[in-house]
Amino acid sequence: MSTMVALAGNPNSGKTTLFNTLTGARQHVGNYPGVTVERKEGRYIENGLTLTLIDLPGMYSLTAYSMEELVARDFLVQEKPQAVVNIVDAANLERNLYLSIQFMELGMPICIALNMVDAAQKHGIEIDSEKLSKLLNVPVVPTVARNGRGKTELMAAAKRMIVANKPTVPLIISYGEDIDQAIADMEAEIAVSSATFHYPHRWLAIKFLETDPQILEHCEGQDPALFARLDSIAKRVTRHIADTLATYPEAVIADHRYGYIRSIIKQGVVVHHQELDQNRLFITDRIDSIVTNRFVGPLIMIAVIMALYQFTFTYSKVPMAWVENLFDGLSGFADSALSDGMLKSLIISGVIDGVGGVMGFVPLIVFMFLGISVLEDTGYLARVAFMFDRVFRSFGLHGSSVMPFIVSGGIAGGCAVPGVMAARTLKSRRERLATLLTAPFMNCGAKLPVFALLVAAFFAENEARVMLIITMVSWGGALLSAKLLRSTVIKGESTPFIMELPPYRLPTFRGLLMHTWERTRQYVKKAGTVILGISIILWALMTFPGLPETQQQMFEQQRETVMTAAPRGLKEQLGAIDSQEAEAALKYSIAGKIGTAMESVSQLAGFDWRTNIALVGGFAAKEVVVSTLGTAYSLGKVDPEETASLAETLANDPAWNPVVALSLMIFTIFYAPCFVTVVCIAREAGSWKWGAFSIIFNTALAFGLSVLVYQIGSTGIFGV
Amino acid sequence: MYKLSLRQMQKNQSGVIEAVRASGEMGKRIRDMGLVPGTTIKIQGRAPLYDPVAIRIMGFTLTMRNNEADYIDVRVEEQP
The missing domain is CATH 1.10.287.1770 (Helix Hairpins)
Incomplete structure (x- = not known):
């Protein structure tokens, strides 16, 4: 077994930066068994010294309420690392030592990394690390994690502790x-x-x-x-x-701990240079007085959110096009290299489209995490949560829920996959779960072609108004169902909002890249395989069992008739027969049978079997609703961007009217998220149960609302 | 000297914590942040909708909701 050293400390103490500085690229990120908390492990190698470093989740004390705190404590107690490097923010010594002395009470062999001494110095705080070391009786090494200052000394100190292997005596503090x-x-x-x-x-x-x-x-x-x-x-x-x-015993205990810390600090450990001390947090305060200002603050925030949105969804278009072209190229190659048949269909529609579907999200995820990491590492995200909390809290959510909502399509055109993943910034469990389950109600980019089709067919004059209503319905629906979930299945007190507004800092480039790389890698590796599997299943649902021989022959005969009889317009006629055959095959497929069987129920919301199949297809990706409707109406392959012919067909079809269109729009907003999102929800929530829940709950909700709209709308009350 | 709840304090007003009347998770989160009797705090500001509140303590800033601030009694120099 190699030598294990744990890195522990308060959030915002520079722990992750130090971990990155020490281990470089030699990192491995996994999960603690059974929970969604990340386990980061890395290797420190220098001068023949090899240490395994574990970056524990940030924590303020050893009394465990959150999953992160529990995991960190269990790790320390059960896996007994040979040394614990305790990162302490030099500018915040008093509060940071509150955790240090709890490590010492537990008898952990700690070594303090007095981090960000440069920033503290700039603010007029001078710390006598030798004196602190003597008074606490543990090694104290000044460090600057950002530039690696002190890291060699720190690791040397840890090594000395491990080699000496002195049994640690738990610290005893008198509590009265x-x-x-x-x-x-x-x-x-x-x-x-x-x-x-x-x-x-x-x-x-x-x-x-x-x-x-x-x-x-x-x-x-x-x-x-x-x-x-x-x-x-x-x-x-x-x-x-x-x-x-x-008061309470726990309060008395906390008082005595702080008293003990103050008694140490008072012995000349910290020297404040008054003239500089005035400047402490000066820049942060100046920025905050503007960005959290009652009037200017929200405006700046809208600008920042719009910028993040632009960054994520505009700049990712170029690499997304590359990915798309690559997979189109592969499809083309497979199309020409393979002979027609089931295998070809499986490879093109199942495997290549499936892998393409997985990879297609990668640019989005990269850009979103890059953007969110910048906001998080600079400290701005905490301010966003601060400003929005009052609104979101009313619905049982948290100020930090705003980012997942926005990215998911709170501004129409987002994507729930990165949106759901953005919920990682939420530390409170119940609020995170409620956010995960309701963010997919937002109007992602894939739902827009469905709306565009229906609006073009039935509400062409009121396009802007309908789109506005759709946006409002999805926000209202998401917030209200969050409230519903938080008062039923995810019932419970809201998690306290007591959190730090960290001083503004420039993020390190390396930290941003490593964070983004890790998230993307996890998505491809963990979610990717499942997504590929499901896309093959969906392909099978829409393909099998295939038309019976007699019908195939019938279409074949029609083709022959056309070929012999009509030399002019041959291509169009053959195309029409192909489309009819595709429609028949789709209706005959498992998905088609599901759609037909559901018709008696779905009629309540105004949907016929064609719409039902399209909605089944939409589980693969919402824009598939459009192309599947195209096939179901014998129009052949319909490009979701080019729907004029389909819109015309729908507008002229007696089964369709504006009320059906409204009902379908409502259903599209609320029904089961696409399965990529479902997989991500299950991963983020730590259980497939929640993935399944989101399919069932959302579809039930969507159906209920659609029936309501259709039944009331059919009375003519909306005037449409 | 006056005693009031942290919620009632005005922007830029300073005071010394007198008591924290919370136990369990809430109490722990409050005390973890160094909000214990004897600590000096200052109201840094409030969110646009007057809730949550930002508090300066021992050289850093933390936020809490008004209904969480209710648990904290503060001694101030003068009546606001």
């Missing part, structure tokens, strides 16, 4: 007479218990008093009798503290 007594009593109880724990007894007692949910559960599971005895001690001291101090 009452609590100290309770801890002593609890320790005695734990010591005589037969249960075995991974944790030091004193630490366990402290966590018990801090009402750490995981520790309480763990204790109860291990030894219910012990739990009862500890609980009665805890209850006694809790009551006593409530009576005498009108």
Whole structure:
């Protein structure tokens, strides 16, 4: 086994930058088993020294409420790294040490990286690292992660700790007479218990008093009798503290920890240069006074969001065209190289289109993550959440939900795949889930051809108005269903919004690239394979079982008749027969049979079998609705960008009218996301259950709304 | 000297935390950020819809919603 060193620290302390500086490209990103928290592992190699570094999720303390905190703590306790490099923001020493001393209480072998000493210095904060090291009795190494200053010394210090292999003595802090007594009593109880724990007894007692949910559960599971005895001690001291101090044991414990930190800092560890100290956070404050200003702030934010949107969806068009051309070329090659038949159809429509479908999203994902990473690393994203929170919170969401909504198509034309992935910036579990499930209601670029077709056919005079209504319906629907979900299936208190507004920083180019590369790689590797599989299944649904022999012969005969009888307009007539055959084959396929079977139900919303098949096809990608409708109406292959002939057919078809069109538009907004999005939802939510939920819930909701629109609309109330 | 809830403080007003009346996850998140009795804070500003609030503490800025600020009592020099 190689030597393992954990990197731990507060969010925004420069931990990830340090990790990147230390490991370079020698990184591996995976997931902790069973949860969506990332596990980043890397290798540090220098002068014959090889260390395995684990970048733990950022955390503020060791009492675990979030999944990230739980994972980080479990890792430290169970995998016992030989050293823990604790990254501490030098400009924020007091709060950062709150975590450090908890590591020391747990008895972890820590080594402090006093990071961003240059920024602290600029702000007039001078830290005597040697004195701090002596007072805490742990190594302290000043570092600047951005440029690698101090990294060799830091790793050398970690190495010395590992080699010396001195058993660490847990730090003991006095929490005042009452609590100290309770801890002593609890320790005695734990010591005589037969249960075995991974944790030091004193630490366990402290966590018990801090009402750490995981520790309480763990204790109860291990030894219910012990739990009862500890609980009665805890209850006694809790009551006593409530009576005498009108507070909670956990509050008293926190006070004493901060008191301990202050007593250390006061011994000349930090020197403030007053004249410079005035400037501290000066630039950040100046920027904030503008960008979070009541009037200018929202305007700037709209501009920034529009810029991100432009960046993601405009600039990605060029590489997307490359990808498309590449796969068109491959299709063309396969078309000419293979003989007609099932294999050719599978390779072109199943495999090449499937892989092309997976790869087609890559430019979007790259650009979106690049854009979002810039906003996140500079600190602006936290301000966006700050400004939007009041609105989104009313619907059970979070200020940070805004980005996934916008990218998914909050401004019509986005894409739910990168949109769903953008929900990663949300740290609160319930709010993230609600965002994942409702962001696909936004009008992504693939839904637009469907709307365009229907508007051209039935609402040509009111195009702008209908598009505006569509946008409003999707926003309203998304927010209201978020509210519905948050008060039913994802019920629960909203996660506290207590978060840092980090000082504005320039992102490092390397950090941005590594972040984007990693996300894209994961998408291709993890989501890609599933997506390819599903696209083959969909191909099969629309292809098999194929027309029976007798019907094939019938079309063949028609062709022969045409060829012998009509020398003029031969091509058109043959084309028409091909289209009719395609329609017949589609109706005869499994998808067609599903569509026909569903007709009796779907009539409630005004949809016939043709629309049903198109909607099944739309599960592959929403714009497929248009091309499948084309096939179902014997128009041959319809290009989603060129729908004039199809629009005309629909406008003249007696089965269609504006109410049916409205109903279909509503259905298109709300029904099951395309399966690429479903796969991404399942991956981001950490369970296929939520992927399945989004298919069923969305389709049910869409159907309900469409029936409503169709039934009410058919009474003529809308005047259409 | 006056005592009031953090929610009631005005922009740019400073004060010293007197008590944090929250337990569980809320209490932990508040204390993790260094919001403990004796700490000096200053109201940095409020979001466009007056909620959440931005607070300057020990040289960094943090935000919380008004209903979370309700848990924190602050001692201020003068009545706002």
